[in-house]
Each structure stands twice: as structure tokens, then as C-alpha cells.
Amino acid sequence: MLESLKLQELARTIVLNRLPSVELESVQTEGFTSSEGEDALRITLVLTPETVEAITGDDALKLLLEINDSLRREGDERFAIVEYTTADDVPVDED
């Protein structure tokens, strides 16, 4: 398994190469147990609100595949899910 910093660097490099028009504020990674009981990985991309709409469905599909291909080439067999958010979208009181 790759360590957190290496994972963030790998994800950042792929995002910047594949989606040059988006501004990436940060990358967060965390391991979790999948619904099938396997080790998995959650990669959260924090993007600027101004550029986030530029991501198409095809972009997201290619990014997902490229990240998982890269992880396997590095010997990390965990499946990674990629989540997207913006810094201005934060939990609020919904009552």
C-alpha cells in the first residue's frame, strides 16, 4: 500500500495532466473498508468553485481509470474511489 503523501502526489499529478483547466486546492486520501469487506481508498479532490464545472463525465471516467491503473502499477491493489468537492461546500444546519 502506498503511503498518504505518495498517494496525494500521484493523484495530483494525474489530475493536473488530465484536467489542466481545473484548479486543484488540495487532495485528501483515506483508507476505508469497502461494502464487500475489502481494503479500499477514498481520494477527495478539493477544487475551486470557479473551475469545478469544467469537469465532464468523460473526464471523471478517465481520471478514475487512470488513478486505479496507476495504483496497481505501483503495487497498491486497493480500489480507489474519487470524490469531488469545493472548499465553499461545507456542512450546514439543515433544520
Place this chain on the structure above:
Amino acid sequence: MAIVNPKHLLDQAERLLRPSGQGTKAIIRQADRRRAISSAYYAVFHFTLAAVADQFVGKSERNNNRYTLAYRSIDHSKLECLCKVASREKIDSKSKYAEFFPDGAFEQSVREFASLLIELKEKRNAADYDPSHWVSVQDARNAIKSASSAIENFERAPSVQKMIFLTLLVFPPR
């Protein structure tokens, strides 16, 4: 015919992401974001079930109970099991699936479709059952866009690739 149209599930997901309330108090609630993620997953899931039944019973037989049997023969775990193998860049030559794979792996659109199914299944699971999980608006929007693209791309994939994927889903090697 009462079959679920995947496009309608994606339309529903988009409607869920319209803000509730007025002015500065307008928000997109967690309940709606979570249901949008779930609808995006089910759009791809039902698309796959219909593809299976169309392939092995026939699109013209949608009112036949044999069609329902084929449609209901696939469950979430069975689909994920194939997707884990089908998403790979190169399949392990020792895998029981290896001899059936075209040129050692599926082409890009099928691999993307398989990867997205695994991802959306996990996101749906968290959205439906994990109270600690927070869903962002952008993640829900991207789930809808990705699901729509994955369905379109799979439909355009070479027939032989789709046929192999659906065959392995219904008749997995032992």
C-alpha cells in the same frame, strides 16, 4: 412496459440537486444529495440489467416473464465481481476469466464502465447507510455526469466487447 429508463433516473437525480428554500437560505439537503448518488448508481445498474435481458431474451420480449427472469438474475455482488476483473488494465493470466478476455483486457470504454460501477456502488452504500458520510454537491453532480457518459460509451463499445462482458456476467466461469 414498466422497465426503468436509466435516463429518467438521471433526470430524477438532477432534479434532486435543485436548491430547497428561498434566497440565502436555499440549500441542497443531504437527503437530496444522497438520493441523487443512489439514483445515479441505479441508472447504471438498471441499464446493465436491461442490456443482459435484451441480449439473452430479446428486446422484443420485454413483456414476457422470461425477460423478467433474466433481468432479475443479476445482483449487485455478481456485477461488482465481474467489474473488478473487467476494469483491470491487464488480467492475470491465471485468472479463471483470462481465456475469455479479448486481448488480455477490455477496451477503454468497458473498463471505464466497470470502474464506475464499482465506484458508484461504494458511494451509494455510503450515501444510503453511513450516517457519518457527508456528500458534496459536486460529487453528486459528477456521479450523474459520469453515469450518463458511461452508459453512452458502453452503448458505443464494439459489439463483441459488450457481448463478452454480458456473457461473463450471466455465465461466470467456475
